[in-house]
Amino acid sequence: MHSQNTLHADQSLPADAVLSEVLDGLSQQQKSLPSKYFYDTEGSELFDQICELDEYYPYRTEIAMLPSIAQDVSHMLNEPCNIVEFGAGSLAKIRILLKHVDSISRFTPIDIAGDFLRREADTLQKEFPHVEVYPVEADFTRPVELNTNASLKNIGFFPGSTIGNFTTEAAQAFLTQARETLGNGSLLLIGVDTKKPPAMLHKAYNDQRGITRKFNLNMLAHLNRETGADFDLDKFEHYAFYNPEKGRIEMHLISQTEQTVTVAGNAFEFREGESIHTENSHKYTQQEFKQLASNSGWRSTRHWMGGQQLFSVHLLQAMD
Ligand code: AVJ
Numbered sequence: 001m002h003s004q005n006t007l008h009a010d011q012s013l014p015a016d017a018v019l020s021e022v023l024d025g026l027s028q029q030q031k032s033l034p035s036k037y038f039y040d041t042e043g044s045e046l047f048d049q050i051c052e053l054d055e056y057y058p059y060r061t062e063i064a065m066l067p068s069i070a071q072d073v074s075h076m077l078n079e080p081c082n083i084v085e086f087g088a089g090s091l092a093k094i095r096i097l098l099k100h101v102d103s104i105s106r107f108t109p110i111d112i113a114g115d116f117l118r119r120e121a122d123t124l125q126k127e128f129p130h131v132e133v134y135p136v137e138a139d140f141t142r143p144v145e146l147n148t149n150a151s152l153k154n155i156g157f158f159p160g161s162t163i164g165n166f167t168t169e170a171a172q173a174f175l176t177q178a179r180e181t182l183g184n185g186s187l188l189l190i191g192v193d194t195k196k197p198p199a200m201l202h203k204a205y206n207d208q209r210g211i212t213r214k215f216n217l218n219m220l221a222h223l224n225r226e227t228g229a230d231f232d233l234d235k236f237e238h239y240a241f242y243n244p245e246k247g248r249i250e251m252h253l254i255s256q257t258e259q260t261v262t263v264a265g266n267a268f269e270f271r272e273g274e275s276i277h278t279e280n281s282h283k284y285t286q287q288e289f290k291q292l293a294s295n296s297g298w299r300s301t302r303h304w305m306g307g308q309q310l311f312s313v314h315l316l317q318a319m320d
Contacts (some may be wrong), residue, residue, distance in 0.1 A: 008163045011138035011145065013116055015030075019227050019264055025263075026276070030207075033219060035165050035251075035279040036112050036139060040222040044116045046215040048090050053211060055203045057310050058161055062191050064089070065306035066093060066159075069313055070100035072302075073189065082106040082152040084182065086140045086162065091120045093159045098128050106132040106152055110140045141174065143168075147183055154181075156188035161311070164193055164248070164282040168292065171282070176295030179318055186297060188316040194309055195283045198242040205240035205249050205281070213238035216251055219278055229263040239275065251279040289314060 018037075025032045039045070051059035081103050085094055088109030098104055107124070111117040114137035121135040138144045148154060156178055163171055177189060205212055216238045220231035236253040243250050252275035261268045284292070289312070290300045298316035305312050 006288050007052065008118055008135040008137065009145075009147065010114065011136060012112070013142075015226070022223060022229070023226055023266055026263065026266075030277055031268070031270075031275065032277040033223070034141075036141060037219050037222055037226075038215060038279070039087075039111070039113045039116075040218075040225075041113055041116045043215060043218045043222060044089055044111075044113045044216055046211060049211045050207070050215060053209065054302045055207045057200070057204060057307060058191075058193050061307035061311040062159055062161075062313065063093065063096070064075050065311070065313055066096040067100060070097045072304075073097075073187075073315065074103070074129070076099040077101065077103045077153070077155075079103065079153050080105040080151070081155050082108060082149060083155050083157050084108045084110065084146065085157040085159075086110055086178070087112075087158070088117060088120070088135075088162070089160075090116075091124050094311060095124070095127075095218060096156065097157065098131060099169060104131060104155075106134065108134050108136060110136045110138050110144055110147065112137070112139050141170075141302055143177060144181060148183070154183055156182050156186065156190070157192040158188065159313070160192035161191050161281070164284075165280060166282070167280065168282070171292060172296045175293065175316075178282040179297035182318065184318060184320065186318045188318075190314050190316060192289050192312045193263060193281070193283050194305075194312050195247060195285055196310065198244065201242045201249055201283070202240070205251065206238075210238075212240065212251075216240075216253060216278055220253065223263075227263055227274055229261065231261055232259070235259055236276075246280075247283050249279075249281040249283075251281075252277050284312075286312060294319075 011185045025145045050056050117135050120135050123234040217233050223229050235256050239252045239254050254275045255270035258272050293300045300314045301317045302315040
């Protein structure tokens with residue numbers, strides 16, 4: 001599906017790369033699947049529904065913080081900028097930046113859900129005709145080619161605490177790579193979820209209406225379509241808990257019975273109660289995150305807290 005009003009680039013993963021990651025994850029002792037496979041069009045829409053839930057504090061807290069952050073950042077800029085958003089989703093947050101920061105002349109949203117991305121980018125382009133919208137369909141956990149314009153200052157935008165999906169080592173690798181991609185003199189505005197009482201975290205990932213459950217199970221439907229796997233969605237259940245030692249929420253899908261799942265001719269045996277680990281969502285104290293940034297070529301020059309420490313946003317500056 002091609003959009004009509006926007007230029008775009010397709011750097012999507014080839015089908016065999018998806019298959020090999022899936023086979024790899026299911027072959028581990030602790031079975032796992034990469035959380036980026038939540039996001040097909042259906043999954044991106046389910047995530048938007050999660051953001052509307054009372055229990056899911058990160059989205060609304062960060063959204064409420066963004067207008068004043070945008071004004072603060074706007075005062076620090078005096079040259080035309082390109083904003084590069086990693087995992088752009090439905091583009092709600094960038095609208096706030098575009099409204100408050102006049103120096104943004106280009107917007108480069110990167111997302112793995114290509115059809116969803118192009119649809120959202122088209123709508124945005126019409127609302128902001130003076131901004132050049134250049135969507136890139138890509139898996140940002142791998143190096144992305146940016147087609148940058150040397151006369152623009154690059155500002156990375158990575159809201160929502162998606163950084164929490166990475167293990168600490170992977171987060172460090174991602175930030176180091178983003179520093180490379182964005183270049184000298186760049187900035188990175190990044191949302192980071194904070195540590196808080198586990199009961200509140202538990203509610204945020206086990207909502208009453210069961211939207212998070214649907215979101216988790218949708219990964220199996222997505223992979224059935226994408227790889228021809230035969231996961232039976234009725235035979236798995238959502239399970240999410242806070243792991244205090246690792247400082248993260250873990251989401252799993254638990255096999256309700258002994259069963260065999262076949263993916264491209266490969267059979268995987270499940271015991272009753274055996275889980276597939278589908279997501280980590282790491283929570284950071286201010287100190288922990290500053291340390292992570294400085295290990296990855298960035299300096300946290302400023303940070304904002306919202307909702308009485310419920311969520312934080314850091315502004316990182318590329319170190320020379
Ligand atoms: C989009 C990765 C930030 O970890 O909170 C929401 C995804 N998973 N509910 C998160 C998610 C379950 C979300 N991120």
